[in-house]
Amino acid sequence: DQVLHIVPETFQQVQHLQLLCSTLMLDLWKPLLPEDIRAGEDLHIRVPAPLVQEVKDSLYQHMISYRVLIPDVQKLVDQSMPRERSSHRQVSGYVYTEYHPMEEIYQWMTQIQKNNSELVTQHFLGKTFENRTMYYLRISQPSNKPKKIIWMDCGIHAREWISPAFCQWFVKEILQNYKTDPKISRFLQNLDLYVLPVLNIDGYVYSWEKDRLWRKSRSPYENGTCYGTDLNRNFNSSWGSVGISFNCSSDIFCGSGPESEPETKAVAQFIRSKKSDILCYLTMHSYGQLILTPYGSTTKPPSNSEELMQVAKEAAAALTGKYGTSYKVGSTALILYNNSGSSRDWVHTIGIPLSYTFELRDMGAYGFVLPASQIQPTCEETM
Amino acid sequence: DIDDVGHKYYLELELEDVLDKDRTVNCTAEVLYHLGSKTSAPDVQVTVQGELRSTEEADQEFYNWIRSLEKELVAENIPDSHGNIPPELEPIHLLAWVASGFLIWQNSTENTKFHLAQIKHVKQVKRSDEDLQFDYVLLLHEMVSQVI
Numbered sequence: 001d002q003v004l005h006i007v008p009e010t011f012q013q014v015q016h017l018q019l020l021c022s023t024l025m026l027d028l029w030k031p032l033l034p035e036d037i038r039a040g041e042d043l044h045i046r047v048p049a050p051l052v053q054e055v056k057d058s059l060y061q062h063m064i065s066y067r068v069l070i071p072d073v074q075k076l077v078d079q080s081m082p083r084e085r086s087s088h089r090q091v092s093g094y095v096y097t098e099y100h101p102m103e104e105i106y107q108w109m110t111q112i113q114k115n116n117s118e119l120v121t122q123h124f125l126g127k128t129f130e131n132r133t134m135y136y137l138r139i140s141q142p143s144n145k146p147k148k149i150i151w152m153d154c155g156i157h158a159r160e161w162i163s164p165a166f167c168q169w170f171v172k173e174i175l176q177n178y179k180t181d182p183k184i185s186r187f188l189q190n191l192d193l194y195v196l197p198v199l200n201i202d203g204y205v206y207s208w209e210k211d212r213l214w215r216k217s218r219s220p221y222e223n224g225t226c227y228g229t230d231l232n233r234n235f236n237s238s239w240g241s242v243g244i245s246f247n248c249s250s251d252i253f254c255g256s257g258p259e260s261e262p263e264t265k266a267v268a269q270f271i272r273s274k275k276s277d278i279l280c281y282l283t284m285h286s287y288g289q290l291i292l293t294p295y296g297s298t299t300k301p302p303s304n305s306e307e308l309m310q311v312a313k314e315a316a317a318a319l320t321g322k323y324g325t326s327y328k329v330g331s332t333a334l335i336l337y338n339n340s341g342s343s344r345d346w347v348h349t350i351g352i353p354l355s356y357t358f359e360l361r362d363m364g365a366y367g368f369v370l371p372a373s374q375i376q377p378t379c380e381e382t383m
Numbered sequence: 384d385i386d387d388v389g390h391k392y393y394l395e396l397e398l399e400d401v402l403d404k405d406r407t408v409n410c411t412a413e414v415l416y417h418l419g420s421k422t423s424a425p426d427v428q429v430t431v432q433g434e435l436r437s438t439e440e441a442d443q444e445f446y447n448w449i450r451s452l453e454k455e456l457v458a459e460n461i462p463d464s465h466g467n468i469p470p471e472l473e474p475i476h477l478l479a480w481v482a483s484g485f486l487i488w489q490n491s492t493e494n495t496k497f498h499l500a501q502i503k504h505v506k507q508v509k510r511s512d513e514d515l516q517f518d519y520v521l522l523l524h525e526m527v528s529q530v531i
Contacts, residue, residue, distance in 0.1 A: 371466030
């Protein structure tokens, strides 16, 4: 298979390319949909080996110039495979035991929906500051009874790479095992799972391209002299009161007001609209090995704190049971630090009963730069 | 709580040997955080109950390797973005860890929680004697302010 790079020059070329893609059902890598092909913009198409000559002939006939971006897709796939391939069962060749840049996560979402269309749909949530599209995946078994929702988001802080890695792993595990694992299949009979693999997409991209230890979003403040809001201080829960900074160069800058950031707004809007159906809200972070319950802004316990603690304690025990990794459980204000404007707190204040922040591995030895070799055990124990 | 002096903590800890994960040693420690806005490092007293294993062999191996290099060692981003450390640079990483322990101690208060996030840059400094010298640029992560 080859991947071709084309920059269509005229509208006629665009039309021809769109026709070619849909007729031959070619795999579009960029953009994702034929209707998004534009003149003057990059087009990357993967062409299956048997069709390569036909496609090239057609391009030649229509005087569309192209460049071979990847001459042998299989070779590249083989090269990027980890040495032991045994237990890493993959969905369409995707390597879950490595960290992936945002481009690949977008492609992964499309593939997941394509390969599991009976269960998974991809949905638009909103746009980031730098105009990137936020998508979530809905895993739902068709049924005539209404189902409650469990929401999980990853990657609210850019440098916490293990978090999006977990969301991807989670989706893969559910999809690979729902037919055979009785726990998962019972789960899906009664609940829908909504997964947002990367919430802070701009920050995540920035941590890949410019600064591995970036945390915040990438919206500019003070005339572009400083960038980024800590999205987990930007929600409307005692916003701006404690554990924050009003200085935009701070890593805990809470923004110009509650939900001032498009990413925050997109999530908040959605959760508000579905709040009566959401049973449990999970937000994944690293590091610290903690399961945190509301609140961060006060030590006053939430109304259902007993239930919250009991569920969290059982989760922590199950997690420890896998590889012995120890997690602490408690409210943020008591066991970590004070902070206001967190998504977990806000979600609880609008009435969602179970709301947790997970701080995944490790305890600081590697911190944010957790080796990829720890992706599998971290994800397995967290499942 | 010690009036006019500060807060004293009595700790019982278990230390794990980084080079031998199954080996642990019990310790007790007393940490006194001083009152007042003047930033001075907390007083620390540690008693190790048992023996710390000798690292002489590993030290010697590392020393010999560095001395055998044709050019002064230079490296950056340890671990790299994906958490990887080339095995031969592991001792450089461990040295940085120790050094950061000192820095963290000097800068700690009851409201800080520091970890070494990454070695940004390390450069061996040429010396005329037989000692080794390294210049490090370290990134420390502080949990409460989230600052690096």
